[in-house]
Amino acid sequence: MKQLHSKPNLTLTCYRAGVFDLDGVVTDSARLHCLAWQRLFDAYRAERVEQDRVSFAAFDPNEDYRRYIDGKPRYEGVRSFLESRMIHLPFGTPQDSADRETVCGLGNRKQRFFEQLLASQGVEVFASSIAFIESIRAAGLKTAVVSSSKNARVVLTGVGAHHLFDAVVDGIDSERLGLNGKPHPDIFSHAASLLAIPPERAFAVEDALSGVEAASRAGFGLVVGVDRAGQREDLLAHGADIVIDDLIELLPSEAAQGAPLPDALAGFDGIAERLGHRLPAIFLDYDGTLTPIVARPELAILDEAMRLILKRLGQRCSVAIVSGRDRANVAELVGIGSLVYAGSHGFDITGPGGLHMQYERAAEFLPHLATAETQLQQRLAGIRGVLVERKRFAIAIHYRLVAESDVDRVLTTVESVAEGLPQLRRTGGKKVFELRPRLPWDKGKAVFWLLEALDLSQADVMPIYLGDDETDEDAFAAMREIGGLGLFVGDASQVTAASHRLSDTVCVGRFLERLADMLETHS
Structure with missing residues (x-):
C-alpha cells in the first residue's frame, strides 16, 4: 500500500521561483505522447516481423514509457527503448524522413503521430496545477516551464497557459543551445539562469524519474515529485525531496498556513457582501x-x-447536483425535476429545457469498465465488507466496512486491476477507491461546461461549489480560476483548494437556507 504522507512544508517565502515540467505536471499531454510512442513502436515491430521474421517484446505503455521514454528528448527515447530490445540503428540526422529506419527517422515518425493526436484530441491542463502556479505568481515568485518536447510552446498556447511563465525551455531551445536532455541538469539550470534566480533559491516540480534526477543535479533547493504513475519510491530514489499525488496538496491557503479556513456560515455576511x-x-x-x-x-x-431548501433555491437561481453517483440515481434520490443533474463526476448531464450532455468518448470505455468490474468482483469476493458498485462510467470499491487488516489487500487488488487496464485511472475518496475512464474530464470541467451551457458565464453570476471529497477538489480549483467560491464540508484540518468551509451537512443546510432567505428577500 502506498505510504501516506503529510502535507509538505513548502513555505513560499523560502523560494523566489518555481520551475515546472510541462507534460504530466502542467498538462495531461503525457498521455498523448505515450499513445504516440505506442503507435510508433507497434508499427515498427510489425514492420520488423514482416521484413525479417524477427520480433521483439511489444512496447508496454506503463513500464517501458516510464523506464525508457518519459522526460527524455525524442531521439534519446527512441534509442533507449530500442537498445532495451537489443536493436541498434544508425542515428541519422534530424532531417531524416519519417520513413527512414534511423533513430531520427523513427523519432520524426513519432512526432507525426503526436501531431495527429494533438489535432484530434487536444490537450487538457491539470486545474490544480494552474491554480497553484497562479497562487505563487500572486505571491511574487517567478515561474518557468521546461520540457524535452519541441511542442511545448504550441501546447502552452493551445491551452491558454503561456502567460503563466516568465521563461520556457523546450526541445527546440535544447537543440539550438546544445543542452543535454534529462537526466542531465542542463534545461533546469538554463531555466534558473533565465529567471536570474540561483537554483538553490528555487524549487522544481517533475513527474518523471529522469526529470527529478535532472532537477536534483541542477542543485534546486527543493525537488517535488508528482506521482502520476504509482512510482513514489522511485521518484524519491532518483532525487525527489518530497512526493505528492497532485499540486492541490501545495496550494497555499489558510489551512496550509496553520489557520483554519474561514467558516462560511459564521462569515455569511461577508459572503453576501x-x-x-x-x-x-x-x-x-x-x-x-x-x-x-x-x-x-x-x-x-x-x-x-x-x-x-433546494426547491426554494431552485426557484431563485440555477442549482446543479454534481455527483459521482449515476445521474439517474442521484436525480431519483433528490427528486426535484427543476434542478440540473451531473452524474458520474460530470460524464452524464441532464436538466430542464432539454439540457443533455454525455461526454462524447465515454462510451468507448464501457468494455474496459465491464472487464474491470468482473475482475474486481472475482478477486475481492473473499474480503468481507467490500462492496463493488458499478456505475455507468465508473466503478466504486467501498471499503468502509472492511477490517483494517484487509484494506491493503483491497488497495493492492484495485491497483493491480488498474495497471492491467491502462484505459482506466484510479481515484479515491472517503473509504472508497474508484476506477474511471482515463479522459480529460472531471467535476471542475463539468462545472465549466454547465456555466457555458446555462449561459451563466456572466459578470452578474457568481458560482458557488459545495463538496466534501477528493473528487470535489477539481471543482474547488475551478472556482479559484474564475473567482467563484469553494466550500469544503468537513474537518477543518483537511488540506483543500476551497476558500471556505462548513463543518457538516447540518451547516450546509443552514448556509443554503440563509442563501435562500436572502434571495427571496431581494427578489
Missing part, C-alpha cells in the same frame, strides 16, 4: 454534502428539510 447584486449559481455534491456519509451508498437518503 462579496456576492453583492450578482446571482449565485449553486453546484452541490451529494454524498457527504447534502447527506451524511453512511455505511452503504443506498442508505444516503435526502431529508425533507434539505429537499425543501
Whole structure:
C-alpha cells in the first residue's frame, strides 16, 4: 500500500521561483505522447516481423514509457527503448524522413503521430496545477516551464497557459543551445539562469524519474515529485525531496498556513457582501454534502428539510447536483425535476429545457469498465465488507466496512486491476477507491461546461461549489480560476483548494437556507 504522507512544508517565502515540467505536471499531454510512442513502436515491430521474421517484446505503455521514454528528448527515447530490445540503428540526422529506419527517422515518425493526436484530441491542463502556479505568481515568485518536447510552446498556447511563465525551455531551445536532455541538469539550470534566480533559491516540480534526477543535479533547493504513475519510491530514489499525488496538496491557503479556513456560515455576511447584486449559481455534491456519509451508498437518503431548501433555491437561481453517483440515481434520490443533474463526476448531464450532455468518448470505455468490474468482483469476493458498485462510467470499491487488516489487500487488488487496464485511472475518496475512464474530464470541467451551457458565464453570476471529497477538489480549483467560491464540508484540518468551509451537512443546510432567505428577500 502506498505510504501516506503529510502535507509538505513548502513555505513560499523560502523560494523566489518555481520551475515546472510541462507534460504530466502542467498538462495531461503525457498521455498523448505515450499513445504516440505506442503507435510508433507497434508499427515498427510489425514492420520488423514482416521484413525479417524477427520480433521483439511489444512496447508496454506503463513500464517501458516510464523506464525508457518519459522526460527524455525524442531521439534519446527512441534509442533507449530500442537498445532495451537489443536493436541498434544508425542515428541519422534530424532531417531524416519519417520513413527512414534511423533513430531520427523513427523519432520524426513519432512526432507525426503526436501531431495527429494533438489535432484530434487536444490537450487538457491539470486545474490544480494552474491554480497553484497562479497562487505563487500572486505571491511574487517567478515561474518557468521546461520540457524535452519541441511542442511545448504550441501546447502552452493551445491551452491558454503561456502567460503563466516568465521563461520556457523546450526541445527546440535544447537543440539550438546544445543542452543535454534529462537526466542531465542542463534545461533546469538554463531555466534558473533565465529567471536570474540561483537554483538553490528555487524549487522544481517533475513527474518523471529522469526529470527529478535532472532537477536534483541542477542543485534546486527543493525537488517535488508528482506521482502520476504509482512510482513514489522511485521518484524519491532518483532525487525527489518530497512526493505528492497532485499540486492541490501545495496550494497555499489558510489551512496550509496553520489557520483554519474561514467558516462560511459564521462569515455569511461577508459572503453576501462579496456576492453583492450578482446571482449565485449553486453546484452541490451529494454524498457527504447534502447527506451524511453512511455505511452503504443506498442508505444516503435526502431529508425533507434539505429537499425543501433546494426547491426554494431552485426557484431563485440555477442549482446543479454534481455527483459521482449515476445521474439517474442521484436525480431519483433528490427528486426535484427543476434542478440540473451531473452524474458520474460530470460524464452524464441532464436538466430542464432539454439540457443533455454525455461526454462524447465515454462510451468507448464501457468494455474496459465491464472487464474491470468482473475482475474486481472475482478477486475481492473473499474480503468481507467490500462492496463493488458499478456505475455507468465508473466503478466504486467501498471499503468502509472492511477490517483494517484487509484494506491493503483491497488497495493492492484495485491497483493491480488498474495497471492491467491502462484505459482506466484510479481515484479515491472517503473509504472508497474508484476506477474511471482515463479522459480529460472531471467535476471542475463539468462545472465549466454547465456555466457555458446555462449561459451563466456572466459578470452578474457568481458560482458557488459545495463538496466534501477528493473528487470535489477539481471543482474547488475551478472556482479559484474564475473567482467563484469553494466550500469544503468537513474537518477543518483537511488540506483543500476551497476558500471556505462548513463543518457538516447540518451547516450546509443552514448556509443554503440563509442563501435562500436572502434571495427571496431581494427578489
